[in-house]
Amino acid sequence: MSSFEAVIDAGGVVLFPSDTVYGLACDPGSQAAIDRLYALKRRPPEKAAAVMFFELEAALQALTELGPRTRQALRALMPGAVTALVPNPAERFALSARADPQTLGLRVISVPQLAGVSVPVLQSSANLSGGADARRLSEVAPAIRAGADLVIDGGELPGVASTIVDLRAYEAEGAWSVRRRGAVDEDELARRLGGRFRFDPASYGAMVADTLPGYDELQAQVALAAGGGARTILDLGIGTGEAAARLLEQNPRALVTGVDESPAMLAAAAERLGESLAGSHVGQLQDTLPAGRFEVVVSVLAVHHLDPLEKARLFREVRERLAPGGRFVLGDVVVPERPEDAVVDLTAGYDQPSSVAEQLDWLREARLEPALHWAERDLAVIVAKLV
Ligand SMILES: C[S@@+](CC[C@H](N)C(=O)[O-])C[C@H]1O[C@@H](n2cnc3c(N)ncnc32)[C@H](O)[C@@H]1O
Numbered sequence: 001m002s003s004f005e006a007v008i009d010a011g012g013v014v015l016f017p018s019d020t021v022y023g024l025a026c027d028p029g030s031q032a033a034i035d036r037l038y039a040l041k042r043r044p045p046e047k048a049a050a051v052m053f054f055e056l057e058a059a060l061q062a063l064t065e066l067g068p069r070t071r072q073a074l075r076a077l078m079p080g081a082v083t084a085l086v087p088n089p090a091e092r093f094a095l096s097a098r099a100d101p102q103t104l105g106l107r108v109i110s111v112p113q114l115a116g117v118s119v120p121v122l123q124s125s126a127n128l129s130g131g132a133d134a135r136r137l138s139e140v141a142p143a144i145r146a147g148a149d150l151v152i153d154g155g156e157l158p159g160v161a162s163t164i165v166d167l168r169a170y171e172a173e174g175a176w177s178v179r180r181r182g183a184v185d186e187d188e189l190a191r192r193l194g195g196r197f198r199f200d201p202a203s204y205g206a207m208v209a210d211t212l213p214g215y216d217e218l219q220a221q222v223a224l225a226a227g228g229g230a231r232t233i234l235d236l237g238i239g240t241g242e243a244a245a246r247l248l249e250q251n252p253r254a255l256v257t258g259v260d261e262s263p264a265m266l267a268a269a270a271e272r273l274g275e276s277l278a279g280s281h282v283g284q285l286q287d288t289l290p291a292g293r294f295e296v297v298v299s300v301l302a303v304h305h306l307d308p309l310e311k312a313r314l315f316r317e318v319r320e321r322l323a324p325g326g327r328f329v330l331g332d333v334v335v336p337e338r339p340e341d342a343v344v345d346l347t348a349g350y351d352q353p354s355s356v357a358e359q360l361d362w363l364r365e366a367r368l369e370p371a372l373h374w375a376e377r378d379l380a381v382i383v384a385k386l387v
Contacts, residue, residue, distance in 0.1 A: 059106060233251065304333050
Protein backbone atom coordinates (compact mmCIF):
# COMPACT_ATOMS: atom_id res chain seq x y z
CA MET A 1 0.00 0.00 0.00
CA SER A 2 1.40 3.43 -0.90
CA SER A 3 1.62 6.12 1.76
CA PHE A 4 -1.21 7.88 -0.09
CA GLU A 5 -3.46 4.84 0.26
CA ALA A 6 -2.41 4.27 3.87
CA VAL A 7 -3.37 7.81 4.89
CA ILE A 8 -6.68 7.62 3.02
CA ASP A 9 -7.39 4.24 4.60
CA ALA A 10 -6.72 5.65 8.07
CA GLY A 11 -9.26 8.44 7.54
CA GLY A 12 -6.68 11.15 6.84
CA VAL A 13 -6.60 14.00 4.34
CA VAL A 14 -3.94 14.17 1.61
CA LEU A 15 -2.80 17.29 -0.22
CA PHE A 16 -1.84 15.99 -3.67
CA PRO A 17 -0.98 17.11 -7.21
CA SER A 18 -3.68 16.33 -9.78
CA ASP A 19 -3.42 16.84 -13.55
CA THR A 20 -4.88 20.35 -13.14
CA VAL A 21 -4.36 21.98 -9.71
CA TYR A 22 -3.46 20.86 -6.17
CA GLY A 23 -6.26 18.91 -4.51
CA LEU A 24 -7.35 17.46 -1.19
CA ALA A 25 -8.38 13.82 -0.99
CA CYS A 26 -9.95 11.58 1.63
CA ASP A 27 -11.90 8.33 1.99
CA PRO A 28 -15.28 8.80 0.22
CA GLY A 29 -16.88 6.35 2.63
CA SER A 30 -15.86 8.10 5.85
CA GLN A 31 -18.09 10.91 7.11
CA ALA A 32 -15.45 11.94 9.64
CA ALA A 33 -12.73 12.21 7.00
CA ILE A 34 -15.04 14.18 4.70
CA ASP A 35 -15.97 16.53 7.54
CA ARG A 36 -12.26 17.17 8.17
CA LEU A 37 -11.57 17.85 4.49
CA TYR A 38 -14.53 20.24 4.25
CA ALA A 39 -13.52 22.00 7.44
CA LEU A 40 -9.91 22.43 6.26
CA LYS A 41 -10.97 24.32 3.17
CA ARG A 42 -14.10 25.83 4.74
CA ARG A 43 -16.28 24.29 2.06
CA PRO A 44 -20.00 24.73 2.72
CA PRO A 45 -21.33 21.31 3.72
CA GLU A 46 -24.17 21.37 1.20
CA LYS A 47 -21.76 21.44 -1.76
CA ALA A 48 -21.10 18.09 -3.45
CA ALA A 49 -17.58 16.87 -4.23
CA ALA A 50 -16.37 14.59 -7.00
CA VAL A 51 -15.04 11.08 -6.58
CA MET A 52 -11.66 10.52 -8.17
CA PHE A 53 -10.13 7.32 -9.50
CA PHE A 54 -6.56 6.85 -10.65
CA GLU A 55 -7.43 4.27 -13.29
CA LEU A 56 -10.34 4.36 -15.70
CA GLU A 57 -11.00 0.62 -15.58
CA ALA A 58 -11.39 0.78 -11.79
CA ALA A 59 -14.03 3.49 -12.21
CA LEU A 60 -15.91 1.56 -14.89
CA GLN A 61 -15.87 -1.54 -12.72
CA ALA A 62 -17.15 0.32 -9.68
CA LEU A 63 -19.99 1.97 -11.62
CA THR A 64 -21.62 -1.11 -13.11
CA GLU A 65 -24.90 0.68 -13.83
CA LEU A 66 -23.37 2.99 -16.44
CA GLY A 67 -24.69 2.21 -19.90
CA PRO A 68 -22.48 1.35 -22.89
CA ARG A 69 -22.66 4.79 -24.50
CA THR A 70 -21.71 6.57 -21.29
CA ARG A 71 -18.83 4.14 -20.81
CA GLN A 72 -17.61 4.94 -24.32
CA ALA A 73 -17.86 8.66 -23.57
CA LEU A 74 -15.80 8.20 -20.41
CA ARG A 75 -13.20 6.24 -22.35
CA ALA A 76 -12.97 9.11 -24.81
CA LEU A 77 -12.54 11.72 -22.07
CA MET A 78 -10.58 10.03 -19.30
CA PRO A 79 -8.07 10.04 -17.81
CA GLY A 80 -8.01 13.78 -18.31
CA ALA A 81 -8.87 17.19 -16.95
CA VAL A 82 -12.60 16.59 -17.02
CA THR A 83 -15.14 15.98 -14.26
CA ALA A 84 -18.11 14.03 -15.62
CA LEU A 85 -21.54 14.17 -14.03
CA VAL A 86 -22.99 10.70 -14.55
CA PRO A 87 -26.24 9.06 -13.49
CA ASN A 88 -25.90 7.21 -10.20
CA PRO A 89 -29.10 5.20 -9.71
CA ALA A 90 -27.45 2.94 -7.14
CA GLU A 91 -26.53 6.04 -5.11
CA ARG A 92 -22.92 4.97 -4.83
CA PHE A 93 -20.54 7.24 -2.89
CA ALA A 94 -23.62 8.83 -1.34
CA LEU A 95 -21.58 10.90 1.13
CA SER A 96 -19.98 12.85 -1.72
CA ALA A 97 -23.25 13.65 -3.46
CA ARG A 98 -25.01 15.74 -0.83
CA ALA A 99 -28.43 16.89 -2.07
CA ASP A 100 -28.50 14.78 -5.24
CA PRO A 101 -27.36 11.22 -4.57
CA GLN A 102 -28.54 10.14 -8.04
CA THR A 103 -25.76 12.17 -9.65
CA LEU A 104 -22.07 11.36 -9.31
CA GLY A 105 -19.24 13.71 -10.18
CA LEU A 106 -16.50 11.47 -11.57
CA ARG A 107 -12.88 12.33 -12.14
CA VAL A 108 -10.12 10.02 -13.40
CA ILE A 109 -6.55 11.25 -13.47
CA SER A 110 -3.21 9.80 -14.38
CA VAL A 111 -0.27 11.45 -12.63
CA PRO A 112 3.10 9.81 -11.98
CA GLN A 113 3.07 10.48 -8.22
CA LEU A 114 -0.14 8.45 -7.80
CA ALA A 115 0.34 5.72 -10.40
CA GLY A 116 -0.97 2.40 -9.13
CA VAL A 117 -3.31 3.87 -6.49
CA SER A 118 -6.26 1.52 -6.53
CA VAL A 119 -8.71 3.20 -4.13
CA PRO A 120 -11.12 5.96 -5.12
CA VAL A 121 -11.08 9.18 -3.11
CA LEU A 122 -13.39 12.08 -2.50
CA GLN A 123 -11.57 15.16 -3.74
CA SER A 124 -11.83 18.89 -3.90
CA SER A 125 -9.36 21.57 -4.96
CA ALA A 126 -6.84 22.58 -2.29
CA ASN A 127 -8.01 26.15 -1.83
CA LEU A 128 -10.11 27.97 0.69
CA SER A 129 -13.68 27.85 -0.56
CA GLY A 130 -14.12 30.50 -3.26
CA GLY A 131 -10.36 31.23 -3.39
CA ALA A 132 -7.93 30.81 -6.29
CA ASP A 133 -6.76 27.36 -7.37
CA ALA A 134 -3.23 26.39 -6.41
CA ARG A 135 -0.76 25.69 -9.19
CA ARG A 136 2.17 25.24 -6.76
CA LEU A 137 2.33 23.90 -3.22
CA SER A 138 3.45 27.34 -2.07
CA GLU A 139 0.13 28.75 -3.26
CA VAL A 140 -1.87 26.44 -0.99
CA ALA A 141 -3.08 28.26 2.14
CA PRO A 142 -0.73 27.51 5.09
CA ALA A 143 -3.62 26.28 7.23
CA ILE A 144 -4.49 23.66 4.60
CA ARG A 145 -0.87 22.57 4.24
CA ALA A 146 -0.48 22.29 8.00
CA GLY A 147 -3.78 20.45 8.42
CA ALA A 148 -3.17 17.76 5.80
CA ASP A 149 -1.87 14.40 7.03
CA LEU A 150 0.27 13.90 3.93
CA VAL A 151 1.55 16.47 1.47
CA ILE A 152 2.74 15.31 -1.97
CA ASP A 153 4.72 17.78 -4.04
CA GLY A 154 4.13 17.52 -7.79
CA GLY A 155 5.97 20.68 -8.75
CA GLU A 156 4.22 23.21 -10.94
CA LEU A 157 0.87 22.07 -12.35
CA PRO A 158 -1.12 23.40 -15.35
CA GLY A 159 -3.21 25.51 -12.96
CA VAL A 160 -6.60 25.41 -14.66
CA ALA A 161 -9.37 23.40 -12.98
CA SER A 162 -11.16 20.55 -14.75
CA THR A 163 -14.04 21.12 -17.13
CA ILE A 164 -17.30 19.80 -15.71
CA VAL A 165 -19.31 18.04 -18.38
CA ASP A 166 -22.82 16.76 -17.75
CA LEU A 167 -23.31 13.30 -19.27
CA ARG A 168 -26.57 12.43 -17.53
CA ALA A 169 -28.59 12.58 -20.76
CA TYR A 170 -25.86 10.99 -22.83
CA GLU A 171 -27.03 7.40 -22.63
CA ALA A 172 -30.58 8.08 -23.83
CA GLU A 173 -30.07 11.04 -26.12
CA GLY A 174 -26.37 11.37 -26.84
CA ALA A 175 -26.69 14.84 -25.29
CA TRP A 176 -24.04 16.57 -23.15
CA SER A 177 -23.39 20.04 -21.82
CA VAL A 178 -20.63 21.96 -20.06
CA ARG A 179 -21.43 22.91 -16.46
CA ARG A 180 -18.15 24.63 -15.68
CA ARG A 181 -15.58 25.77 -18.20
CA GLY A 182 -12.08 24.57 -17.50
CA ALA A 183 -8.95 22.91 -18.81
CA VAL A 184 -10.60 21.09 -21.74
CA ASP A 185 -12.45 23.44 -24.08
CA GLU A 186 -15.81 22.77 -25.66
CA ASP A 187 -14.39 22.17 -29.13
CA GLU A 188 -12.15 19.46 -27.78
CA LEU A 189 -15.08 17.86 -25.94
CA ALA A 190 -17.16 18.01 -29.11
CA ARG A 191 -14.37 16.43 -31.07
CA ARG A 192 -14.10 13.57 -28.59
CA LEU A 193 -17.82 13.11 -27.92
CA GLY A 194 -19.41 14.30 -31.12
CA GLY A 195 -17.84 13.99 -34.50
CA ARG A 196 -15.77 10.94 -33.82
CA PHE A 197 -18.59 9.09 -32.16
CA ARG A 198 -20.97 9.29 -35.07
CA PHE A 199 -20.27 7.97 -38.48
CA ASP A 200 -21.68 10.18 -41.18
CA PRO A 201 -23.13 8.22 -44.11
CA ALA A 202 -22.23 11.01 -46.55
CA SER A 203 -18.54 10.95 -45.72
CA TYR A 204 -18.15 7.31 -44.65
CA GLY A 205 -16.88 6.02 -48.02
CA ALA A 206 -14.21 8.70 -48.32
CA MET A 207 -13.25 8.30 -44.65
CA VAL A 208 -12.56 4.55 -44.92
CA ALA A 209 -10.72 4.99 -48.20
CA ASP A 210 -8.45 7.49 -46.42
CA THR A 211 -7.88 5.68 -43.17
CA LEU A 212 -8.20 2.00 -44.15
CA PRO A 213 -6.17 1.07 -47.21
CA GLY A 214 -7.08 -2.63 -46.78
CA TYR A 215 -10.84 -1.98 -46.63
CA ASP A 216 -11.73 -3.43 -50.08
CA GLU A 217 -9.73 -6.57 -49.49
CA LEU A 218 -11.28 -6.96 -46.02
CA GLN A 219 -14.79 -6.74 -47.53
CA ALA A 220 -13.85 -9.20 -50.29
CA GLN A 221 -12.51 -11.68 -47.73
CA VAL A 222 -15.64 -11.33 -45.58
CA ALA A 223 -17.82 -12.11 -48.60
CA LEU A 224 -15.62 -15.10 -49.47
CA ALA A 225 -15.82 -16.41 -45.90
CA ALA A 226 -19.60 -15.99 -45.81
CA GLY A 227 -20.10 -18.09 -48.94
CA GLY A 228 -23.39 -18.51 -50.82
CA GLY A 229 -26.79 -20.09 -50.40
CA ALA A 230 -27.92 -18.17 -47.28
CA ARG A 231 -31.50 -16.92 -46.94
CA THR A 232 -31.13 -15.04 -43.67
CA ILE A 233 -28.32 -12.64 -42.74
CA LEU A 234 -27.87 -10.58 -39.58
CA ASP A 235 -25.43 -7.69 -40.01
CA LEU A 236 -24.10 -6.19 -36.78
CA GLY A 237 -23.01 -2.55 -37.23
CA ILE A 238 -24.38 -2.56 -40.78
CA GLY A 239 -23.40 1.07 -41.43
CA THR A 240 -24.25 2.09 -44.99
CA GLY A 241 -24.67 -1.58 -45.96
CA GLU A 242 -21.31 -2.07 -47.62
CA ALA A 243 -20.71 -5.61 -46.35
CA ALA A 244 -24.39 -6.55 -46.72
CA ALA A 245 -24.46 -5.41 -50.37
CA ARG A 246 -21.48 -7.62 -51.17
CA LEU A 247 -23.02 -10.58 -49.37
CA LEU A 248 -26.26 -10.09 -51.31
CA GLU A 249 -24.38 -10.42 -54.61
CA GLN A 250 -23.65 -14.04 -53.80
CA ASN A 251 -26.78 -14.62 -51.71
CA PRO A 252 -29.34 -12.84 -53.93
CA ARG A 253 -32.38 -14.34 -52.23
CA ALA A 254 -31.28 -13.54 -48.72
CA LEU A 255 -33.09 -11.14 -46.42
CA VAL A 256 -30.85 -8.95 -44.28
CA THR A 257 -31.54 -7.72 -40.76
CA GLY A 258 -29.28 -4.83 -39.79
CA VAL A 259 -28.33 -3.42 -36.40
CA ASP A 260 -26.59 -0.09 -35.92
CA GLU A 261 -26.51 2.57 -33.22
CA SER A 262 -26.74 5.26 -35.89
CA PRO A 263 -30.18 5.89 -37.41
CA ALA A 264 -28.52 7.87 -40.21
CA MET A 265 -26.27 4.96 -41.19
CA LEU A 266 -29.24 2.57 -41.08
CA ALA A 267 -31.24 4.89 -43.31
CA ALA A 268 -28.41 4.86 -45.85
CA ALA A 269 -28.34 1.05 -45.69
CA ALA A 270 -32.11 0.92 -46.24
CA GLU A 271 -31.81 3.08 -49.33
CA ARG A 272 -29.01 0.99 -50.71
CA LEU A 273 -30.37 -2.47 -49.97
CA GLY A 274 -34.04 -1.80 -50.76
CA GLU A 275 -36.34 -4.74 -50.09
CA SER A 276 -33.45 -7.00 -49.21
CA LEU A 277 -33.28 -5.17 -45.86
CA ALA A 278 -36.04 -6.98 -44.03
CA GLY A 279 -35.41 -5.43 -40.64
CA SER A 280 -33.42 -2.52 -39.30
CA HIS A 281 -32.80 -2.07 -35.61
CA VAL A 282 -31.39 1.08 -34.06
CA GLY A 283 -29.45 -0.26 -31.12
CA GLN A 284 -26.17 -1.12 -29.57
CA LEU A 285 -24.30 -4.34 -30.09
CA GLN A 286 -24.00 -4.39 -26.29
CA ASP A 287 -27.79 -4.77 -26.03
CA THR A 288 -29.95 -7.76 -26.85
CA LEU A 289 -29.76 -8.61 -30.54
CA PRO A 290 -32.88 -8.84 -32.73
CA ALA A 291 -34.80 -12.08 -32.27
CA GLY A 292 -34.58 -14.88 -34.81
CA ARG A 293 -32.12 -17.38 -36.23
CA PHE A 294 -29.79 -16.48 -39.07
CA GLU A 295 -27.70 -18.59 -41.39
CA VAL A 296 -25.04 -15.90 -41.53
CA VAL A 297 -24.25 -13.37 -38.83
CA VAL A 298 -21.73 -10.87 -40.13
CA SER A 299 -19.98 -7.89 -38.58
CA VAL A 300 -17.42 -5.70 -40.30
CA LEU A 301 -15.45 -3.01 -38.48
CA ALA A 302 -17.94 -2.60 -35.65
CA VAL A 303 -17.05 -5.13 -32.92
CA HIS A 304 -13.75 -3.37 -32.21
CA HIS A 305 -15.81 -0.57 -30.63
CA LEU A 306 -16.69 -2.95 -27.78
CA ASP A 307 -14.47 -3.63 -24.78
CA PRO A 308 -13.28 -7.20 -24.07
CA LEU A 309 -16.17 -8.15 -21.77
CA GLU A 310 -18.68 -6.74 -24.23
CA LYS A 311 -17.10 -8.67 -27.10
CA ALA A 312 -17.22 -11.94 -25.16
CA ARG A 313 -20.85 -11.27 -24.28
CA LEU A 314 -21.73 -10.41 -27.88
CA PHE A 315 -20.20 -13.65 -29.11
CA ARG A 316 -22.44 -15.60 -26.72
CA GLU A 317 -25.46 -13.69 -28.05
CA VAL A 318 -24.39 -14.39 -31.62
CA ARG A 319 -24.32 -18.10 -30.90
CA GLU A 320 -27.97 -17.91 -29.83
CA ARG A 321 -28.86 -16.20 -33.12
CA LEU A 322 -27.20 -18.75 -35.44
CA ALA A 323 -29.42 -21.20 -37.30
CA PRO A 324 -28.21 -24.84 -37.45
CA GLY A 325 -25.25 -24.98 -39.84
CA GLY A 326 -24.89 -21.19 -39.57
CA ARG A 327 -21.70 -19.18 -39.36
CA PHE A 328 -20.49 -15.94 -37.85
CA VAL A 329 -18.12 -13.92 -40.02
CA LEU A 330 -16.18 -11.24 -38.20
CA GLY A 331 -14.07 -8.84 -40.24
CA ASP A 332 -12.35 -6.25 -38.14
CA VAL A 333 -9.29 -4.34 -37.09
CA VAL A 334 -7.25 -6.33 -34.57
CA VAL A 335 -4.18 -5.90 -32.40
CA PRO A 336 -1.50 -7.48 -34.60
CA GLU A 337 1.23 -9.77 -33.27
CA ARG A 338 3.96 -7.41 -34.50
CA PRO A 339 3.52 -3.81 -33.27
CA GLU A 340 4.81 -2.47 -36.62
CA ASP A 341 1.74 -4.03 -38.31
CA ALA A 342 -0.60 -1.64 -36.46
CA VAL A 343 -1.31 0.72 -39.35
CA VAL A 344 -5.02 1.56 -39.04
CA ASP A 345 -5.56 5.05 -37.61
CA LEU A 346 -7.40 4.50 -34.30
CA THR A 347 -9.17 6.82 -31.87
CA ALA A 348 -8.23 6.17 -28.25
CA GLY A 349 -11.27 5.18 -26.24
CA TYR A 350 -13.59 4.65 -29.20
CA ASP A 351 -11.58 2.00 -31.02
CA GLN A 352 -10.74 -0.94 -28.78
CA PRO A 353 -9.38 -3.72 -30.98
CA SER A 354 -8.41 -7.09 -29.50
CA SER A 355 -5.97 -9.67 -30.85
CA VAL A 356 -7.08 -12.55 -33.06
CA ALA A 357 -6.05 -15.00 -30.33
CA GLU A 358 -8.24 -13.31 -27.70
CA GLN A 359 -11.23 -13.27 -30.00
CA LEU A 360 -10.74 -16.92 -30.94
CA ASP A 361 -10.75 -17.70 -27.21
CA TRP A 362 -13.96 -15.74 -26.56
CA LEU A 363 -15.63 -17.44 -29.54
CA ARG A 364 -14.63 -20.85 -28.18
CA GLU A 365 -15.95 -19.85 -24.76
CA ALA A 366 -19.22 -19.04 -26.54
CA ARG A 367 -19.20 -22.68 -27.75
CA LEU A 368 -18.47 -21.80 -31.36
CA GLU A 369 -15.77 -23.32 -33.56
CA PRO A 370 -13.68 -20.42 -34.82
CA ALA A 371 -10.90 -20.32 -37.41
CA LEU A 372 -8.84 -17.51 -38.82
CA HIS A 373 -9.86 -17.11 -42.46
CA TRP A 374 -7.58 -14.24 -43.47
CA ALA A 375 -5.28 -11.68 -41.89
CA GLU A 376 -3.15 -8.89 -43.22
CA ARG A 377 -1.32 -6.57 -40.86
CA ASP A 378 -4.00 -5.34 -38.42
CA LEU A 379 -7.06 -6.54 -40.33
CA ALA A 380 -8.48 -10.03 -39.96
CA VAL A 381 -11.47 -12.15 -40.87
CA ILE A 382 -12.54 -14.87 -38.45
CA VAL A 383 -15.22 -17.45 -39.22
CA ALA A 384 -16.95 -19.21 -36.33
CA LYS A 385 -19.36 -22.09 -36.86
CA LEU A 386 -21.89 -23.71 -34.59
CA VAL A 387 -20.28 -26.77 -33.03
C1 LIG B 1 -16.78 1.46 -39.52
S1 LIG B 1 -18.51 1.32 -39.68
C2 LIG B 1 -18.67 -0.20 -40.54
C3 LIG B 1 -19.96 -0.28 -41.32
C4 LIG B 1 -20.15 -1.51 -42.17
N1 LIG B 1 -20.20 -2.73 -41.38
C5 LIG B 1 -19.11 -1.63 -43.26
O1 LIG B 1 -18.60 -2.71 -43.41
O2 LIG B 1 -18.85 -0.66 -43.98
C6 LIG B 1 -19.02 0.94 -38.05
C7 LIG B 1 -20.49 0.98 -37.85
O3 LIG B 1 -20.77 0.40 -36.59
C8 LIG B 1 -21.67 1.24 -35.88
N2 LIG B 1 -21.37 1.06 -34.47
C9 LIG B 1 -20.24 1.42 -33.80
N3 LIG B 1 -20.31 1.05 -32.52
C10 LIG B 1 -21.51 0.43 -32.37
C11 LIG B 1 -22.18 -0.16 -31.27
N4 LIG B 1 -21.59 -0.22 -30.07
N5 LIG B 1 -23.40 -0.68 -31.46
C12 LIG B 1 -24.00 -0.61 -32.68
N6 LIG B 1 -23.42 -0.06 -33.75
C13 LIG B 1 -22.19 0.44 -33.60
C14 LIG B 1 -21.42 2.63 -36.38
O4 LIG B 1 -22.55 3.47 -36.23
C15 LIG B 1 -21.09 2.38 -37.84
O5 LIG B 1 -22.22 2.43 -38.66
